Amino acid sequence: PQHRTGRESPAWKIRRPQTLSSLLAFNMHSSAQHSRSLLLLATASLGNALLQGHATIAHVRSTTTRIHARARPVRAVATSLPLSQPTLSPPPEPSGHDAWAATLDYKAFRKDVHQLGTRLANQQGKADVEHLKRMITWSNGFGLLGMATMWMSHPLGRLLSIVGLSTWTCTRWTMIGHHISHGGYNRQDDTGRFTTYGFAVGSVYRRFRDWFDWMLPEAWNVEHNNLHHYRLSESGDPDLVERNLEMMRDIRLPRTLKYVAVAFLAAMWKWYYYAPNTYKQLKISQMRKEGKVVSEEDAHSAFVLPIALFSKEEGKKFGTGPIDFLKNCMGPYLLIRFFLMPAPLALINPAFYWAAVTNLALADVLSNIHSFIIIATNHCGNDMYKFANSCTPRSGTFYMRAVTSSANFRTSNGIDKDGVARKVHGFRADVNDFWHGWLNYQIEHHAFPQLSMLSYQKAAPEMRAICAKHNVPYVQQNVFRRLKKTADIMVGATSMRPFDASWEHTPDSFAWADQKQLEEQVLKDQLAGTSKAIA
Numbered sequence: 001p002q003h004r005t006g007r008e009s010p011a012w013k014i015r016r017p018q019t020l021s022s023l024l025a026f027n028m029h030s031s032a033q034h035s036r037s038l039l040l041l042a043t044a045s046l047g048n049a050l051l052q053g054h055a056t057i058a059h060v061r062s063t064t065t066r067i068h069a070r071a072r073p074v075r076a077v078a079t080s081l082p083l084s085q086p087t088l089s090p091p092p093e094p095s096g097h098d099a100w101a102a103t104l105d106y107k108a109f110r111k112d113v114h115q116l117g118t119r120l121a122n123q124q125g126k127a128d129v130e131h132l133k134r135m136i137t138w139s140n141g142f143g144l145l146g147m148a149t150m151w152m153s154h155p156l157g158r159l160l161s162i163v164g165l166s167t168w169t170c171t172r173w174t175m176i177g178h179h180i181s182h183g184g185y186n187r188q189d190d191t192g193r194f195t196t197y198g199f200a201v202g203s204v205y206r207r208f209r210d211w212f213d214w215m216l217p218e219a220w221n222v223e224h225n226n227l228h229h230y231r232l233s234e235s236g237d238p239d240l241v242e243r244n245l246e247m248m249r250d251i252r253l254p255r256t257l258k259y260v261a262v263a264f265l266a267a268m269w270k271w272y273y274y275a276p277n278t279y280k281q282l283k284i285s286q287m288r289k290e291g292k293v294v295s296e297e298d299a300h301s302a303f304v305l306p307i308a309l310f311s312k313e314e315g316k317k318f319g320t321g322p323i324d325f326l327k328n329c330m331g332p333y334l335l336i337r338f339f340l341m342p343a344p345l346a347l348i349n350p351a352f353y354w355a356a357v358t359n360l361a362l363a364d365v366l367s368n369i370h371s372f373i374i375i376a377t378n379h380c381g382n383d384m385y386k387f388a389n390s391c392t393p394r395s396g397t398f399y400m401r402a403v404t405s406s407a408n409f410r411t412s413n414g415i416d417k418d419g420v421a422r423k424v425h426g427f428r429a430d431v432n433d434f435w436h437g438w439l440n441y442q443i444e445h446h447a448f449p450q451l452s453m454l455s456y457q458k459a460a461p462e463m464r465a466i467c468a469k470h471n472v473p474y475v476q477q478n479v480f481r482r483l484k485k486t487a488d489i490m491v492g493a494t495s496m497r498p499f500d501a502s503w504e505h506t507p508d509s510f511a512w513a514d515q516k517q518l519e520e521q522v523l524k525d526q527l528a529g530t531s532k533a534i535a
Contacts, residue, residue: 091502098497100471106396106505109470113399116462117448120455128452129188135175135453138434143168150359151345151352158359165363169213170370174437175453177211181221184452196221204332212337214275216329219282227281229449233379233405233496234387235296236512238281241380242489242496243300249492258491266372267365271330276308279329283318288514294318371437373483378442379405381485382494383475388501390510397508402446403467404499408476409440411460429457436479443474 094101146164149157179185180199192198200210200217211217223238231237242249248258265273280303284294298317307314308325315321342356385404391397412429433440433453441456444463451459467474488494 092500094500094503097473098499098503100473101499101503104396104400104470104472104505106400106508109466109472110394110396110399112466112469113447113463114394116459116466117451120448120451120459124188124452124455126188128454129185129194131454132176132179132185132194132452135171135430135434135438138430139168139171139176142171146359146363147341150342150356151348152359153351153355158355158362161356161359162363162366165360166366166370169363169367171434171437172211173213174371174374174439175434177213177217177220179438179453181217182225182449184450184455186450188452207332208336212333214271214330214333215278216275216282219278219329222285223278223281225449226285229446230393231390231512232387232401232446233385234390235300236390236515238277238300239379240386241376241486242386244302245490248490255491255493259487262487262490266369266376268368269372269376270368271364272305273302275330276303276305276325279303279308279320279325280318283320287319288517293517294514373479374409374437374439377479377482377486378407378439380489380496381407381475381482382488382496383407383473383485384496385499386496387499387504389504390512390515391504391508392510395505395508395510397505399447400472403443403463403472403474406442406446406475407482408443408460408474409436409479409482411440411476412457433457440479443476 142164144164146161146166146168149161150165152158152161177200180194181196183196185194186196189195200207201221207217228237228239233240235243248261251258281299284299287294294317303314303318308320309322312321315325338357338360342353342360345356346353384407385401387401387405391401410432412426412432438453438456439445441460444451444456444459447463448455448459464474464476466472485494489496
């Protein structure tokens with residue numbers, strides 16, 4: 001398929017699923033479109049028991065072959081269709097911007113990328129921990145500046161407080177909590193403080209000491225470290241912006257008004273959307289460990305703050321409720337950050353206290369905007385690919401997706417206009433990366449989530465060279481250009497690039513435990529005639 005902009009046509013949206021797991025997410029998307037009916041093509045052994053007047057498209061895998069079928073929308077009928085002669089169309093060949101997909105040597109590409117990651121991981125040592133501590137010092141410096149001036153209502157004092165508190169909060173998440181929770185320092189930190197299991201998790205005290213934000217660290221670890229990283233830009237990715245903003249994309253409103261709505265979302269997204277949704281993913285993970293089945297529709301439905309606080313029925317689906325959510329997730333941050341932390345100022349002068357509360361609130365708005373600009377833009381744009389199926393971790397496909405579904409921002413090791421390469425390390429490099437929250441190395445981070453911040457500076461030029469060698473698209477742009485591309489996706493002005501399922505490298509295909517569990521449940525429901533997939 002060629003590069004596409006604007007609203008997708010129904011025919012374009014129809015041709016996607018290749019497995020039952022991807023079919024469920026596809027049907028969840030399609031069920032909201034009342035103008036479309038789809039037909040389920042099942043194997044002859046299931047026969048008419050599966051055809052109960054509903055209409056959908058499915059790609060059913062047999063033990064030896066995979067049927068690639070595509071049909072035009074049809075009306076539901078009571079009679080059987082000749083399953084032996086379905087309407088078929090040949091899969092599209094990659095061409096134009098996608099031509100690289102036809103020639104990629106996945107085995108050779110994996111070898112080069114994997115060797116780079118292994119070498120960098122083995123080279124990590126005390127220098128990486130010292131670099132982490134230096135970045136923590138920078139972050140804490142902004143925090144001290146913000147707290148020392150948060151009692152001020154003078155414009156200059158207020159500005160210093162807001163910038164200090166906002167930067168402290170943002171970098172504590174994107175740089176410090178982020179890379180430590182991934183295990184970037186597990187083998188180098190002898191104290192256990194800066195490790196996956198010792199940082200910010202296990203108690204409110206650790207959370208307050210290490211990484212205090214709207215999100216519960218344990219919930220973020222499930223949503224981000226597991227689901228997002230290993231199901232990047234596929235139906236199981238909870239951070240797939242194009243799907244999550246489907247309502248905004250499809251609603252009939254002036255596009256200018258939609259862009260305004262994106263700006264408002266950026267100012268409140270952590271507490272309005274991200275904290276409740278990460279907590280929901282934690283509860284779903286716990287439910288699946290207990291053997292409970294959670295539908296794809298429920299897993300990806302929006303669980304925003306009003307629903308978390310006021311919809312008890314929706315909360316029950318995930319074993320939570322308003323009290324549980326406030327107690328374990330947002331309550332401690334709200335109480336300590338905005339009321340207890342500035343409380344001593346009330347003993348001096350109530351005006352100082354309320355100035356501090358105001359500055360804390362404004363700093364939270366700025367921190368939301370800052371983090372939105374450097375986080376929401378990482379995997380969104382009309383030059384980023386989306387995928388139908390899952391893949392084996394650390395396979396050639398896994399590394400390919402890390403590159404083609406991620407965008408780097410300006411990095412310390414880029415090339416200036418005069419052709420001179422910037423220094424990989426040093427003060428100027430760290431300043432650049434600090435303000436980007438170290439999320440400007442998103443390609444390298446998704447290929448090697450377990451590396452340190454220092455290692456990503458080393459990795460970027462080598463990864464770019466490997467991609468050039470194998471002709472894999474490596475996207476790197478200014479963060480504000482990526483922000484515009486992200487906003488275009490959110491409002492429906494453009495769409496992400498579909499990586500057709502027929503282009504996938506079959507040896508790298510993979511099904512996660514919850515996907516297998518869901519497929520088994522769907523088959524049982526279909527045999528019983530109760531499947532939501534064909535409703």
